[in-house]
Amino acid sequence: MTISHHPDIANLMCCAAGSQPETFAAVIASHLSLCKTCCCEVRRMQQIGVALFDKLEPVGMSGPAPVVAMRAGEADADAKGDPSSVSAPAPCGQNAGEVPRPLVPLIGADLDQVAWRWVAPGIWIFPVPLSKGCCGELRLIKVAPGKTMPEHGHAGQELTLILRGSYTDAFGTYRVGDVADLDEGVAHGPVACPEKGCICLMATEGKLIFKSPVARLLQPLLGL
Numbered sequence: 001m002t003i004s005h006h007p008d009i010a011n012l013m014c015c016a017a018g019s020q021p022e023t024f025a026a027v028i029a030s031h032l033s034l035c036k037t038c039c040c041e042v043r044r045m046q047q048i049g050v051a052l053f054d055k056l057e058p059v060g061m062s063g064p065a066p067v068v069a070m071r072a073g074e075a076d077a078d079a080k081g082d083p084s085s086v087s088a089p090a091p092c093g094q095n096a097g098e099v100p101r102p103l104v105p106l107i108g109a110d111l112d113q114v115a116w117r118w119v120a121p122g123i124w125i126f127p128v129p130l131s132k133g134c135c136g137e138l139r140l141i142k143v144a145p146g147k148t149m150p151e152h153g154h155a156g157q158e159l160t161l162i163l164r165g166s167y168t169d170a171f172g173t174y175r176v177g178d179v180a181d182l183d184e185g186v187a188h189g190p191v192a193c194p195e196k197g198c199i200c201l202m203a204t205e206g207k208l209i210f211k212s213p214v215a216r217l218l219q220p221l222l223g224l
Ligand SMILES: [Zn+2]
Pocket: 003, 005, 006, 007, 031, 035, 036, 037, 038, 039
């Protein structure tokens, strides 16, 4: 697998610090399980963070300890009693199939067995269940071969990881393992691969903003 598009460095830093919202953390953790380059980069950032932390003088806490949400990698590390590996990204290259290991508990191990919901001709979605109170949206999107997604912008950041096939937009072609990291205000109309179509995992901070009036009208009904 050749990965050409990686998450922005700021997203990798947030991952290393464990400060990402659940939606983006799912996309980044899945990418790390496929991308040795980013996996090494996050580990390096974590080592720097630990080294800096070790130099801090301990101070007493003025209140109760903050409750920190534990993600899958952290829970694994705790279960093994190895505090040094807390927040360590999933080991790279250990996925059994098309579904990255961090995603399997959320969507199952087979993309063909996902409970897809039809939303438009050639487009299906699956809303990935999130923790109560989690902000943003996390969805699987399946687009039929050659189909174009309605052109849209974003109310906030959008992170998309390709799981099957590919898509092409004005910024290039995104294949399995690639991440499209788009800031608020950037609009695009991805076209799915003419042969294989595209299945991707998409995390968004806010709702998609469709340019087409028809798509905007149907948006609440379609759950997009
Ligand atoms: Zn990468």
